[in-house]
């Protein structure tokens with residue numbers, strides 16, 4: 033049999049489509065053995081059972097003692113109690129109504145004018161979902177422009193504030209934080225507040241909180257009398273919160289058909305909940321991750337959507353997979369150091385960047401191509417007789433897939449008919465379920481993130497010590513070296529040097545540079 037016909041046979045065997053929702057998955061270019069389905073049969077069954085229990089309201093996040101309910105957000109009938117269902121429905125309705133009232137001018141800026149822009153303050157799961165939605169499925173001319181403070185970088189915020197300029201008088205800010213205690217978001221909120229104040233605008237009349245009831249942020253919003261507050265629940269993880277108020281309010285303000293977005297995810301949930309494994313796209317994805325990485329994340333996932341609108345999808349999946357699966361311990365407490373590294377951008381652009389290495393370099397990845405059938409909404413345009421830009425985009429995708437396969441580089445191809453609210457919901461739903469299934473296959477808790485706490489704690493210590501360093505700087509004389517500053521404070525000299533250097537770079541200390549860091553001398557200003 034020729035290579036071509038064997039590819040064709042394998043394609044037919046491992047190509048699964050859901051025509052009613054315009055989706056297909058092709059795993060034929062993955063190098064798995066068919067025996068995988070049998071060898072993993074017990075784990076696969078357990079994954080289905082775990083997912084069923086999770087969707088039924090089990091404590092699927094044992095370390096934090098929490099339910100995991102993001103599937104209920106798009107089908108509230110699944111919620112384990114009538115109270116939860118009512119809360120989900122009421123919150124969705126309230127966010128949509130709020131956005132409609134903003135658009136209709138029923139909720140106005142402090143100057144009596146309609147809001148023209150939105151500024152989202154949030155980080156991680158409290159920003160990535162709204163950013164993905166804004167990039168992928170907002171209308172070309174959305175009812176409101178949108179900006180993000182998704183970091184504590186003052187320069188980044190200054191640039192956005194400068195772009196907003198006087199329009200801050202008609203800008204609505206959403207401060208989004210599940211915990212309500214994330215420092216980057218707290219800082220972003222205070223910076224936003226200052227930007228409003230600088231232009232004499234009452235911040236409290238322009239700001240909405242999306243946060244856990246009773247959180248620090250919630251209390252602050254109540255004390256200041258903010259425009260509105262919407263709840264986040266402890267049973268929704270930040271990285272799966274795009275279908276909660278976190279995502280729905282920003283999306284609705286942007287003119288996105290939120291119900292279609294939720295319907296897409298619900299449809300994918302329905303397709304992948306009960307289907308047999310060989311037809312179950314979410315389980316097939318999880319199994320491909322398992323086979324490619326030998327169940328240990330040995331291969332990275334390179335996400336290559338051939339569609340500009342999906343450029344942020346790899347970034348979104350990076351958090352979804354790496355925060356969910358990147359775990360030190362398994363559920364039995366054994367050290368496993370699991371995870372799957374995710375990166376990517378978009379095709380064909382990336383063919384002119386790192387695809388060279390993918391084809392010829394270290395074979396430590398598998399690609400996930402995302403193919404979008406419909407090229408454009410507007411009339412066709414031929415770049416040469418008989419060919420459109422969209423034909424080229426398709427040609428480059430197929431060509432790269434073939435070129436990778438020729439060199440034994442694995443790939444999965446997902447196809448959607450077009451990028452819209454429904455199909456984006458489908459894709460998000462697909463990967464969420466695949467992550468859940470894969471977590472069972474490798475026996476980790478996908479719903480906590482203990483690792484991020486270490487960095488937060490170390491940063492808190494660093495900042496506290498930086499205050500001590502500032503206070504300890506000599507007011508006169510030749511200044512003090514990092515060793516001289518660190519000694520009495522009982523802190524690390526390297527840290528002290530970085531703290532003092534940072535203070536000096538930002539006008540809070542004076543630096544007399546020596547021949548080496550140990551000879552640098554610092555003075556108070």
Ligand SMILES: O=P(O)(O)OC[C@H]1O[C@](O)(CO)[C@@H](O)[C@@H]1O
Nearest residue numbers: 156157158209210211214270484
């Ligand atoms: O919504 P919050 O509580 O501000 O958290 C933001 C992000 O920070 C993390 O907790 C990681 O530090 C993510 O899981 C989360 O999405």
